[in-house]
Amino acid sequence: MLKRGVLLAMVMSLAACGGVDPDSPLGKRKAIFKEMLNVSEDLGGMLRGRLAYDEQAFIEKSAHLDALAKKPWQHFPAIQEDERNSARDEVWQEQERFQELARALEQTTAHLVLSTTEPPLNKSVLAVRVQAVEDACESCHTEFRAY
Numbered sequence: 345m346l347k348r349g350v351l352l353a354m355v356m357s358l359a360a361c362g363g364v365d366p367d368s369p370l371g372k373r374k375a376i377f378k379e380m381l382n383v384s385e386d387l388g389g390m391l392r393g394r395l396a397y398d399e400q401a402f403i404e405k406s407a408h409l410d411a412l413a414k415k416p417w418q419h420f421p422a423i424q425e426d427e428r429n430s431a432r433d434e435v436w437q438e439q440e441r442f443q444e445l446a447r448a449l450e451q452t453t454a455h456l457v458l459s460t461t462e463p464p465l466n467k468s469v470l471a472v473r474v475q476a477v478e479d480a481c482e483s484c485h486t487e488f489r490a491y
């Protein structure tokens with residue numbers, strides 16, 4: 345009875361995240377990517393009027409995004425996993441290019457953080473920085489993500 349309950353709980357927690365084990369490399373990087381999306385959407389939202397602009401929150405979220413931008417890459421295993429994922433085979437076949445685009449993203453988030461060090465912040469500069477981050481996400485997805 346107890347065993348069945350534990351098993352059921354496991355099955356349910358797997359189902360909750362689309363069948364991916366949250367402790368697997370895929371589960372870990374998916375969680376980081378999702379958080380990156382949330383934070384970057386908050387930043388874009390604050391600049392585009394979807395969310396109220398809060399300078400302190402913007403500064404903190406920029407730092408958070410910069411920290412997150414360094415994290416997904418270590419969770420791409422050296423050998424492609426069998427698990428169903430939405431990464432293209434090219435991630436493993438063209439590692440150099442993939443890593444280059446990962447570094448490019450890290451650079452855009454570092455630039456964003458540099459633009460938040462001296463309040464009051466200039467929103468038109470921030471808009472350029474956030475756009476560069478979004479472009480870096482998109483250029484890697486275009487080459488390496490299967491939708």
Ligand code: HEC
Pocket residue numbers: 370373374375377378380381382384429430431432435442443445446449477478480481482484485488489490
């Ligand atoms: C260097 C390449 C690269 C960059 C840069 C990149 N991504 Fe991704 N992203 C991927 C790949 C590859 C996948 C496919 C999922 C997998 O297998 O890891 C993915 C998947 C995702 C997903 C889907 C996760 C899921 O649940 O399946 C989200 C959301 C996402 N990325 C957001 C972002 C955001 C936001 C940025 C920029 C701030 C970004 N990514 C930058 C390569 C990248």
